[in-house]
Amino acid sequence: MTRKGKRLTLIIGALAALGLAAGLMLFALRDNIVFFYTPSELTTKTIPPGARLRIGGLVKEGSVVKNGKDVAFAVTDRTKDLNVSYTGLLPDLFREGQGVVVDGVLNPDGAFRADSVLAKHDERYMPKDVADKLKAQGVWQGEKK
Amino acid sequence: MIWIVFALMTGAAVMAVLAPLASRRGTSDDKVADIAFFEAQIAEIDRDRAEGRLDASDAETARTEAARRLLRAGAAPQATATLSRKTPLIAALAAILFIPALALSLYFRLGAAELPDMPLAARLDAQPERTDLAGAVARIEQHLHEHPDDGRGWEVVAPFFLRTGRGEDAIHAYAEALRLLGATAERHAALGEARMIVADGKVTPAAKQDFEAATALDPANVMARYYLAIAAAQAGQKEKAIEQFERLAADAPPDAAWLDAVKAQLATLRGEAAPVATAPATSNPPDSEQGRAIAAMPAGEQQKMIRTMVARLADRLAKNGDDVEGWLKLIRAYSVLADTEKAKQAVGDAHKALATNKGDIARIDALAKELGVGG
């Protein structure tokens, strides 16, 4: 091959690899991102069935019902409530009136089926705007200033 | 003393820059470094070949390539660095002026050279009259850390914890006192009250157990009886609460200061006044006969007294604001009383009153930052 030819092969190879990576990424971004809403935002959106969502707010006081490993509670942003069901262990810091973030799917009946529940101060992170909201409502003391 | 150290440090920094500027040592140039690099590379290949790490053909290819690069480096134009006399002098002067000027001007803005180190151990050993109440508490804490079996110490320090908002520590201290000094009705009642205050006035099951233990030891213990009645009220057992308060009122000596509190609770329960179900921590608690128990009550009288003193201090500062210690005391006091708004306002007022004195303002700001009441 000529010098030019070799260089061309290289460049084409590189472009092909990058194109593949970009394609993969776009595909993954379309299918695998999780939108984050508060209960009131949820009511203003049309959610495609089966879409994964992340909902943040406070655990409504008096809403937690435990039945073995099944738990039902409501997430509230003090404007709207959303009923959530979950099976499994609740995080250490899950408490009524405290901040919570749930991941899962919205059922057709309007209830939310969570497959993961993160509590305030949980080891995994709390989205900033939930924290902001909680701070604004004076619920969050913050770990540090 | 500290300025001598600073001067020495500045001198060292300047010398680090001056030394190479003063030296007239020769210099290598790029070409020489390159030639040295490739010559060494070739020598290394030969050595590896001799030691059998490379086979002949590999060594030959490598050698040829390195030699080619060596030739190219040798053919490059000479680029020896110059040794001028003037430029180092200018650079040296610039360094001598710049380093101390920048370091000192920045340090004067940021540093606090007049503040000595304050290791905690040394402060605890210092003369007591130079320290405040908080210092005394710190000293007792230190003592308790070393002698955790000193029940008296726990008992003395517990109310201070409670008053400064360290509820969990107070519970721990009361519990330790109870454990080490033996159970009395007063100790049980005090522990229960601490638990209750930590729980924002709710009589938790643990607190209730404490009060029950207290009445078991001394059926006449006023504080425990009072809070048990509150517990009944909180649990929705209105009749029981009323009955207990009534008996408490009946047992009271006519001049007991806590009688009013009991009467107020009764009135609330009977629906005679606005139904405020549970606010024992803020309403006046009963004034029991035991002096020590009174000291342990953070809620009523003491808060009131502190507030009066703080109000007096605020008045004085409003008239004559040129008193940085006063302002610091006031901000701290508001913060202890959990009155963040007033504390913030005091920070603002102090700024206005002390505007001419940068050092004082800095102290106010530092305190405000520490207490989290900065504007």
Next chain:
Amino acid sequence: MIVETGHYALVLALALALVQFAIPFVGARLNDAALMRVARPAAIAQFAFIALAYGALTYAHVVSDFSLVNVIENSHSLKPFIYKISGVWGNHEGSMLLWVLVLSLCGALIALFSAAIPDRLRADALAVQGLIGAAFLLFILLTSNPFARVSPAPWEGRDLNPILQDPGLAIHPPLLYLGYVGFSIVFSFAAAALIGGRIDAAWARVVRPWTLFAWIALTLGIAMGSYWAYYTLGWGGFWFWDPVENASLMPWLAGTALLHSAAVMEKREALKIWTIFLSILAFSLSLLGTFLVRSGVLTSVHAFASDPERGVFILAILVFFIGGALALFAIRAGALPTGGLFAPISREGALVLNNLLLSASCATVVIGTLYPLALEALTGEKISVGAPFFNTVLIPIALPLAALMPIGQMLPWKRGDLVAALQRLRIAFVLGVLAAAGFAAAFGTPFLSVVTAGIAIYLIIGGFSDIAQRIALRTTSLWSRLRGVPLSAWGTSIAHAGMGLTLLGLAATGWGVETIVEMKPQQSYDVGPYQLSITAITPRNGPNYSEIYAEMEVRKNGVTLAHIEPAKRFYQARKMARSEAGIVTHGLGQIYAAIGDSHPDGAIDARLYYKPLVTLIWIGALVMAFGGACSLADRRLRIGVARRTPATALPEAAE
């Protein structure tokens, strides 16, 4: 006095950093030897002063000097000694001070071990290093001063976040910083090369040991952070694709690519411009990570600082250095002499492919991390990009990359024969397929785990095939044959095998068992091949917490293997609960138990995991770092030796 001395030392270090930038830089432009010489003592003195400042801050923490705001907010007089030391960097101000300490250490290392480098290159590199140092020192002094004082001093501090009171945290950040900031050396040399316009094999030779050094530290730092998360967070997860974790992965991927492209540049003078670009990129991503963690744009467990003023300052530093370096690159790169060419099927070609795949992975992580931030800033829409995204994109990139690694090792420089290389790998290939079949028989699905495990075995064996065949081919004694293999070739094989081990550990996560049960005392619960039972549930008091712990017995086939004590702790001072997992390592796998709420009937909620081969994830990282260390120890790459005997490039070595 010690405290204020430290404070003044920090200010002096700033002045020296500026001098370290200005005088050598001017000297290099004027070609003045004396001015250029200033760089070395200035760099060493700057390091000495920052070390003094750091020592003073440590002293203040150790003696509980509560006249420092930093000590008040992050210490407690009764905190154990070790956490008084680690608490120095367990907070924003202290960790930034550690950052510049490591940065200035890198500067001092360049100054000490660079006698073989041309004066101008060294002067420019140290000037850039000085400028970075000055920017961060200014950041510390103006927005995050650890020496801020308070008078009168309070009597007690507020203690360190309990999650951070852990031995894992004591070593994790310094290692991570050594890696992050170690790339600053490479960055400075790249900038210096662009300024000076000289980029050749000798440059790559200078840069490679530093790259390796930073890469080793970063590898260890990431592995340690991941293990720390695994055992303290109580979820049994070791990687959450948390932006803070991604922040350390991005420079690692770029650094790994750089390590390989620098090899091509040193041996063959090819890929010069690309190598320079990667050098800039690796440190830029470190800066980006620092920005993400320190600015408070993210809120996560690691982000113990949030202050918009600081964020804007770091953003300015970030834009200045990345923008400046890329602008310099754009202006100068075109003027650089192009390097040698090579056939697509060759060691060089394989390394180019490696670089492409690594860069694509790196870009994926960058986009996955920044996209949610950008989207939120632009549209207000909040999304989270988590494991599904990264898995979808990275697995199809990582598996081919792993499959290609041994092939690349088999190809000679310049021109290679693919068929011959594949033939030499047939044993590894066959063993990989057999292993995959074996795993499939033993564990069954998922398919992805079986394939990944097969590739991992092939990678481990393939990595050593080259060395094995070299030794087998020769006729001399075994000892001299072993001696004949350069250390750096061992390093390559070991590091690649380490990658294989990690891959195997990751594949095995698919075979793990996770159960959530309500455990009753004395009753046995199956977790994979193991049985767990609780013998007692007891409360207990620690120094600054109270806890409920379960005594659990772990059995297999009726034989008791171990007792563990998973606990649920409550820290009174900060009112925080935290799970303490009970972990047993058996073989290469682990049994992991975490407990939750207790029930009135004496039962307790528990999360039980069986994680086969999980330890390989971290063992693999240790092996990778060890491989890196072998390469670094190779005579030709040894940093210190370079001063006395400028070393040489060996053509045969397989990096």
